[in-house]
Amino acid sequence: MDLTLENISKSFGEKEILRNISLSINSGEFVSLLGPSGSGKSTLFSLIGGLLKPDVGDIFLNGKKITNKTGYISYMPQQPSLFPWRTVLENAILGQELSRKRDEEKAKMLLEKAGLREFIHAYPHQLSGGMKQRVAFIRALLSPQSMMCLDEPFSALDAFTRLDMQKWLLETWEAYEQSIFFITHDIEEALFLSDKIVVLSSRPAQIKEIIQVPFERPRNESLLLTYPFLE
Ligand code: ADP
Ligand code: MG
Numbered sequence: 001m002d003l004t005l006e007n008i009s010k011s012f013g014e015k016e017i018l019r020n021i022s023l024s025i026n027s028g029e030f031v032s033l034l035g036p037s038g039s040g041k042s043t044l045f046s047l048i049g050g051l052l053k054p055d056v057g058d059i060f061l062n063g064k065k066i067t068n069k070t071g072y073i074s075y076m077p078q079q080p081s082l083f084p085w086r087t088v089l090e091n092a093i094l095g096q097e098l099s100r101k102r103d104e105e106k107a108k109m110l111l112e113k114a115g116l117r118e119f120i121h122a123y124p125h126q127l128s129g130g131m132k133q134r135v136a137f138i139r140a141l142l143s144p145q146s147m148m149c150l151d152e153p154f155s156a157l158d159a160f161t162r163l164d165m166q167k168w169l170l171e172t173w174e175a176y177e178q179s180i181f182f183i184t185h186d187i188e189e190a191l192f193l194s195d196k197i198v199v200l201s202s203r204p205a206q207i208k209e210i211i212q213v214p215f216e217r218p219r220n221e222s223l224l225l226t227y228p229f230l231e
């Protein structure tokens with residue numbers, strides 16, 4: 001799936017946030033978005049997810065206009081949105097259409113590997129911010145759509161857990177041939193994971209530069225070479 005943003009502009013009242021953003025993410029590409037805090041990165045993702053409406057411009061997925069429409073991409077917002085009345089396991093497998101049983105087994109396995117074994121039947125209010133982030137991330141991994149937008153998915157995680165999550169993300173990306181748009185503050189993480197890095201300027205945010213990352217795929221192998229203890 002390829003995603004195209006065409007001349008997107010967005011203001012909140014008098015405050016101009018995004019100015020004339022045009023950008024393409026090609027099918028199977030892993031693109032990171034960097035930019036100063038408050039520059040409008042999360043706003044851009046809400047626009048792509050259809051939760052906000054651009055003042056100007058349109059968004060296309062495979063040539064089809066999806067401006068203001070939800071449900072076309074898999075979107076993990078910056079603040080993990082878990083249903084408070086559902087358990088961790090139920091939250092993780094939410095939105096699954098395939099075999100429930102198989103998903104449940106896989107979800108349990110991932111939750112255990114993510115250090116949440118004792119919390120599988122707990123409720124979101126019993127979790128720390130980093131734990132909620134892992135549950136929301138596992139949900140995204142379990143319902144891989146061809147276009148996935150992740151807004152700082154690993155920001156609250158310790159370095160070791162983060163490496164595991166990066167590895168799972170690369171595995172899913174390679175297995176499902178997804179296109180990924182990924183917000184991070186971590187330049188090393190962006191260099192390591194992505195094919196392309198888009199840098200926004202401070203407000204009103206415009207595209208400052210686009211960096212093509214000169215590494216070869218599959219990146220998972222280089223991840224394991226760098227961190228062999230992951231296996
Ligand atoms: P980033 O993700 O790059 O840190 P955001 O997209 O979250 O930036 O926010 C960009 C700016 O837009 C900030 O100044 C923020 O306060 C403002 N903003 C975000 N959402 C809203 C909203 N719904 N209403 C008004 N202002 C908003
Ligand atoms: Mg943000």
